Amino acid sequence: MSTLRFKALETVQHRTTINVISPSTKVSDYFNSNVFNDAAMKVYLSKEAYQAVNNAIKNGHKIDRGVAEQVASGMKNWAMSKGASHYTHWFQPLTGATAEKHDAFFEPTEDGKSAEKFSGNALVQQEPDASSFPSGGLRNTFEARGYTAWDPSSPAFIMEGSNGKTLCIPTIFVSYTGEALDFKAPLIKALHAVESAVVNVSSSYFDKNVKKAFASLGIEQEYFLVDEALFNARPDLTLTGRTLLGQSPEKGQQLEDHYFGSIPPRVYDFMVEMEIESYKLGIPLKTRHNEVAPSQFECAPMFEEVNLAIDHNQLLMDLMEKVAQRHGFKVLLHEKPFAGVNGSGKHNNWSLITNTGVNLLSPGKTPETNLQFLTFFINVIKAVHDNADLLRASIASAGNDHRLGANEAPPAIMSIFIGTQLTKVLNEFSSNKPTTSSKTKSSIDINKIPEILLDNTDRNRTSPFAFTGNKFEFRAVGSSANSASAMIVLNSIMADQLNKFKDETDALIKKGSKKEEAIITVLKSYVKSSKNILFEGNGYSNEWVKEAAKRGLSNTKTTPEALNAYISKKSKEVFSKNNIFSERELDARYEIMQENYVKKIDIEAKVLAQLAISHVIPSAINYQQKLSENVASLKSIGINKKHYEAQLKFIEEISNYINHIRVCVDKMIIETEKSHHIGKTHQTALALCHKVKPLFDEIRNSSDALEFIVEDDLWKLPKYRELLFVK
Ligand code: ADP
Ligand code: MG
Numbered sequence: 001m002s003t004l005r006f007k008a009l010e011t012v013q014h015r016t017t018i019n020v021i022s023p024s025t026k027v028s029d030y031f032n033s034n035v036f037n038d039a040a041m042k043v044y045l046s047k048e049a050y051q052a053v054n055n056a057i058k059n060g061h062k063i064d065r066g067v068a069e070q071v072a073s074g075m076k077n078w079a080m081s082k083g084a085s086h087y088t089h090w091f092q093p094l095t096g097a098t099a100e101k102h103d104a105f106f107e108p109t110e111d112g113k114s115a116e117k118f119s120g121n122a123l124v125q126q127e128p129d130a131s132s133f134p135s136g137g138l139r140n141t142f143e144a145r146g147y148t149a150w151d152p153s154s155p156a157f158i159m160e161g162s163n164g165k166t167l168c169i170p171t172i173f174v175s176y177t178g179e180a181l182d183f184k185a186p187l188i189k190a191l192h193a194v195e196s197a198v199v200n201v202s203s204s205y206f207d208k209n210v211k212k213a214f215a216s217l218g219i220e221q222e223y224f225l226v227d228e229a230l231f232n233a234r235p236d237l238t239l240t241g242r243t244l245l246g247q248s249p250e251k252g253q254q255l256e257d258h259y260f261g262s263i264p265p266r267v268y269d270f271m272v273e274m275e276i277e278s279y280k281l282g283i284p285l286k287t288r289h290n291e292v293a294p295s296q297f298e299c300a301p302m303f304e305e306v307n308l309a310i311d312h313n314q315l316l317m318d319l320m321e322k323v324a325q326r327h328g329f330k331v332l333l334h335e336k337p338f339a340g341v342n343g344s345g346k347h348n349n350w351s352l353i354t355n356t357g358v359n360l361l362s363p364g365k366t367p368e369t370n371l372q373f374l375t376f377f378i379n380v381i382k383a384v385h386d387n388a389d390l391l392r393a394s395i396a397s398a399g400n401d402h403r404l405g406a407n408e409a410p411p412a413i414m415s416i417f418i419g420t421q422l423t424k425v426l427n428e429f430s431s432n433k434p435t436t437s438s439k440t441k442s443s444i445d446i447n448k449i450p451e452i453l454l455d456n457t458d459r460n461r462t463s464p465f466a467f468t469g470n471k472f473e474f475r476a477v478g479s480s481a482n483s484a485s486a487m488i489v490l491n492s493i494m495a496d497q498l499n500k501f502k503d504e505t506d507a508l509i510k511k512g513s514k515k516e517e518a519i520i521t522v523l524k525s526y527v528k529s530s531k532n533i534l535f536e537g538n539g540y541s542n543e544w545v546k547e548a549a550k551r552g553l554s555n556t557k558t559t560p561e562a563l564n565a566y567i568s569k570k571s572k573e574v575f576s577k578n579n580i581f582s583e584r585e586l587d588a589r590y591e592i593m594q595e596n597y598v599k600k601i602d603i604e605a606k607v608l609a610q611l612a613i614s615h616v617i618p619s620a621i622n623y624q625q626k627l628s629e630n631v632a633s634l635k636s637i638g639i640n641k642k643h644y645e646a647q648l649k650f651i652e653e654i655s656n657y658i659n660h661i662r663v664c665v666d667k668m669i670i671e672t673e674k675s676h677h678i679g680k681t682h683q684t685a686l687a688l689c690h691k692v693k694p695l696f697d698e699i700r701n702s703s704d705a706l707e708f709i710v711e712d713d714l715w716k717l718p719k720y721r722e723l724l725f726v727k
Contacts, residue, residue, distance in 0.1 A: 003716045008229035015227070015328050017266055020273045023280075032282040034158040036078055044074035056152040058212075060192070063152065068120035075156055076105060076118035079167035082158050087118060089126040089148040090168040092183045093133040094592050096482055098314050099173075101126075102166055123169065124150050134595065136588030138179050145176045151184060154311045157281050170311055179585050183484035184307070186580050190488045191215055191306055193495035193578045198352050198360065198376075201498050205505070205515060206372045212355040215491055216471070218303030219313045222344035222479050223320065224296050224332040225267055230718045231330040235615075236607050237723075240600075241334035241480075242399070244608045244696065245616065247704040248340035249721040261290050267297065270327040274299075277319050283312045293341035294724040303349060303471075306491070310483050313346075317480075333480040336402035338720060339700075343403040344479035345410075348486055351471040352376060352494075362470035371519065374429070375501075378523045380472060381416055383497035384465060385530030387489070387574065388414035389554055389565035391465075391474075394489035396562035396593070398600035400478035405557050408540070410464030410476040412562075413548045413555045415535040417463035423536060430527040462539030488580065496574045501526075559597050560685035566590045594681040601688040605672050608696060609665050615716050616703045617658055623710040624654045650709060657702040664702075668695040 023030040032039075041050050049070040055061040063071065079087065088100040105116040126148045133146065148171035156169045173182035180186050195213050202210040231237050236244040263271065271288050278285045284302040291298050301312065317333060324331045336343035352360040360376040363369075384391060392414050395404075403409035418426070460466055464476035477486045501522060508518035532551040537544060548555060556562040565571055567590050575581040581589070627647045634644045641648075675687035707715060 004233040005230075005716055005718050005722075008227070008233045008718060009722060011229035012227045012328075015266065017269050018273075018327050020269055020276070022272075022276055027279050030276075031279045031284075034082065034160070034280040035282040036075055036156040037282065040078050041074070044078040046070050046074070049074060053152055060153075063124075065120055065124070068124050070120075072118045072120045072123040075123065075167065075169075076116065079156075079158060079165075080105065080116060082165060084158050084165040084167045086164070087122070087167040087169065089150075089171040091148050091171045091173040092314060092482060092484065093173055093181060094136075094183065094589070094596075095134065096480065096596075098318060099133070100166075100168065126171070133173075133181060134592040135175065135181055136591035136595070138175050138177075138181065138584070138588045146173055146181055147176070148173050151188065151307075153188070154308055155282070157315075160277075160280075179582070179588065183310075183482050183488070186488050186585075187307060187310065187484045187491075189580045190491040190495065190578075193580065194352070194491040194498070197495040197498035197502070198354070201375065201502055202354055202360070202372070204502070205375070205519060206368070207354070207356060207358075209356050210354045210358075213360075214353055215306045215487075216303045216351045216353050216359075217306040217309035217483070217487065218300060218349040218471075219309055219483055220298055220300040220345075220347040220349070221313065221316065222291055222296060222298045222346065224293070224337050224344065225270065225324065225329045226295060226332060226723050228325070228328045228330050230723055233718050234723070236611060237330070237332070237337070239607050240604050241332060242337045242402075243339070243720070243723070244604060245611060245700055245703045245707075245717065246339070246720045246723075247707045249719070249724060263288070263290060263297075266327060266329070270324060270329055271297075271299070273326070274316075274320055274323045277323055278316060281312075281315055281319070283316055283319075285316075291342070291344075293338070296342065296344065303351075306350075306487050310487065313483055335397070335399035335478040335480060336406075338724065340720075341724070342408050343406070345403065345475060346477045346479045346481060346483060348474040348477050348483055348490075349468070349471045350474060350487070350490060359470050361467075361472065371516065374425075374523060375519060377422075377467075378426075378526050379497050379501055380494060381418075381533065382501075382526040382530045383490075383493040384414065384416055385533040386497070387493040387571075388533065389556070389562075389568070390489050390493065390571050390574070391486075392476075392554065392556055393562050393565035394486045395474075395476050395478060395481065396559040397478055397481060398559055398597050398604075399480055400476075401557070401559050403478065404464075404476060405555070410462065411539050411544065411555070412557045413539070413544070413553050414464055414476075414533070415539065415548070415553065416472075416533050417460040417466040417536060417539075418534060419460075419467060420536070422467065423534070426527050426534075430524050460536065460539070463535070464539065492574060492578055492580050495578050499578075558689050560594060560682060560689050563590060563593050563597075564682075566593070591681055594685045597685045598681060598688060601685075601692060602672065604696065605668055605688075605692055608699060609669060611717070612661050612665050612699055612703060616706060617661060619710050619714050619716055620654050620658055620706045622714050624651055626711070626714075627651050627654075654706065654709065657706050660702045661699055664695050664698045668692055668699070671695065 041053060045053065049067050052063050052067040053071060056063050085106070086102040086104050088102045090098060090100050093099050103122070105118055106114055107117045108114045127145055151170045151172055154170040156167060159166050159168050172180070172185040172188065174185055175181055194215055198213040199210055202213065226237070234243065236242065275285050275288070284304070285299055286302050287300045289298055290296070301309070303309065304312065320331045333344070335345070354360065360372065363373045392412065404412040459468070464474070466473045466475060474486055474490065477483060504522045505518045508521060509515060513521065532553065535544065545555065566586055572583055572586055575586060576583060627650055631644050631647050631651070671691045672688065675684045675692060678684060678687060707719070
């Protein structure tokens with residue numbers, strides 16, 4: 001009898017590489033070919049329709065129904081010319097994945113024939129009857145309807161299946177009463193808020209020509225690849241996305257021989273095809289390489305406007321899974337698929353850019369442009385300082401809990417790394433005597449603002465939020481997350497902060513301060529009041545945990561607690577003042593996130609119990625039986641006991657581990673059950689986190705010890721060394 005594990009290993013051995021056909025060796029020949037972009041619109045839309053869409057994209061103007069009719073018809077003609085037969089509104093519900101519901105263009109007509117149709121109404125709005133998506137109480141059954149509404153700022157695209165193509169229209173997803181049920185709706189609001197705030201500050205103080213601005217985002221995506229056959233032989237991977245058991249391999253990442261190493265051929269083929277599919281959809285992938293852990297990889301696109309970058313990342317995650325299947329791989333996007341080796345993140349590189357082409361987080365050459373840089377730079381620091389808990393909450397998830405604070409990824413303590421040069425600049429800047437009265441001549445000469453020469457090698461991999469030359473890199477975002485969660489918060493708090501800065505500065509100017517003087521005075525006070533969020537040292541060290549506690553910085557290690565920041569009085573104020581979330585929306589969102597956590601831990605507990613009882617213990621008993629038979633036969637032929645003492649010891653150890661597992665599994669089942677009877681979702685989440693999850697580790701320890709003892713042939717689950725090293 002060969003188990004699934006050995007069959008899988010055989011399958012892997014017989015895998016061959018898959019031929020990947022590229023449309024052209026020149027990417028520019030087919031980049032964006034499946035996107036209804038500017039060029040396609042020019043061909044397929046009337047002048048009027050083209051202008052209306054452009055106006056919607058560039059200026060956020062509404063498109064009226066009549067024009068929508070024309071746009072729909074043009075879009076349909078384009079999509080059909082590409083071979084699409086269906087269309088769908090493509091949206092991002094709070095499950096984390098993307099959602100689609102396909103409708104055919106085809107419609108029967110009265111004369112018994114049929115035609116391909118796509119109306120303006122169908123483009124603008126759809127009612128997907130998506131009553132099963134989480135709403136956190138925003139929808140009762142009598143108002144269960146959810147609506148999707150077209151987001152013209154992100155272009156429609158065609159998704160290719162092996163047997164058909166579908167036109168996808170990016171949309172927001174809202175309830176009947178208008179509350180957001182997705183990531184995109186609040187993201188668009190947060191981006192709008194930050195853009196207006198940036199334009200307001202820039203055009204008032206630095207450059208009258210700044211009429212528009214946008215937030216930019218470049219998302220680095222880390223992931224693991226494992227062979228599909230081995231994946232399928234691990235129920236924990238298939239059901240939870242991570243291994244709940246498994247002894248660390250003898251060789252892990254100690255040698256760091258995988259990092260930036262040559263890419264294994266099967267993986268290389270997968271990457272090439274993933275890139276081809278991405279380019280067709282306009283996803284500008286630039287880099288690919290091995291990551292630190294064995295079988296871990298990373299890709300990163302060129303940065304784009306935030307909303308587009310996030311749509312592209314969501315699409316990319318989807319594409320990766322589809323392409324991987326063709327190559328016999330499974331993509332693991334979980335933050336911590338394997339204990340003992342690094343987990344995966346999704347670094348969010350973020351900046352602010354004006355219509356005049358200036359990156360506001362890029363230091364300037366002249367004192368004036370430097371003051372502009374310092375203004376935005378210091379306001380980011382202040383925003384993060386004042387809202388660190390909210391930022392922490394934005395990256396909280398059951399999966400990311402395994403990373404943050406586990407000495408391999410940014411800690412759960414929010415801090416900012418800015419590098420030696422800028423630390424010096426800020427120190428000098430804030431130690432100048434502040435101007436107290438507007439009447440006395442300013443002690444600050446704008447020409448004293450130092451030239452900022454950046455050392456680009458100044459990197460700190462241990463910081464959750466690092467300045468990297470001309471952008472901030474939010475490194476604590478989890479690999480499976482929708483980046484919108486982090487970007488909604490970051491852009492909202494930045495908008496809020498810039499508005500406050502504008503008010504304070506204007507107040508000083510009104511009292512008679514010169515513009516530069518006022519700006520500098522306010523900035524100086526920010527540097528002082530937000531100093532304790534700056535940290536240049538090793539974020540993984542124990543010293544930092546102590547130091548951070550002394551500074552009064554939060555260190556919230558688990559999701560149920562971290563999420564509380566969403567419903568604090570302060571957060572509710574920031575969000576409602578800037579028109580991002582109503583209180584009701586925040587409460588609902590909070591409920592959904594706690595619920596998500598509960599569901600994840602619940603499933604993990606069930607899967608772990610199953611694995612322990614029906615995989616681990618039977619394997620251990622089989623081996624114990626073999627040992628017992630061996631002892632009995634040695635005894636029967638009169639061998640002295642001292643010659644089978646080792647066997648006896650194994651027999652005893654196995655019994656002890658089996659007992660321990662059994663006791664813990666029982667306890668885990670009881671505690672899980674109990675957690676569901678103690679009231680609010682938040683309480684359940686806390687109980688699962690603190691009473692149930694610790695039992696996972698106990699069970700795992702005994703199971704991993706058994707894996708070490710039990711004869712290899714009798715072990716049913718693919719081992720770490722096979723999952724991580726066999727390709
Ligand atoms: P590293 O691995 O060293 O952090 P990468 O080159 O892998 O760097 O990724 C850097 C990411 O930052 C890329 O996606 C890049 O496009 C992005 N980026 C560069 N400049 C900006 C900017 N001004 N705004 C946002 N993202 C940026
Ligand atoms: Mg990075």
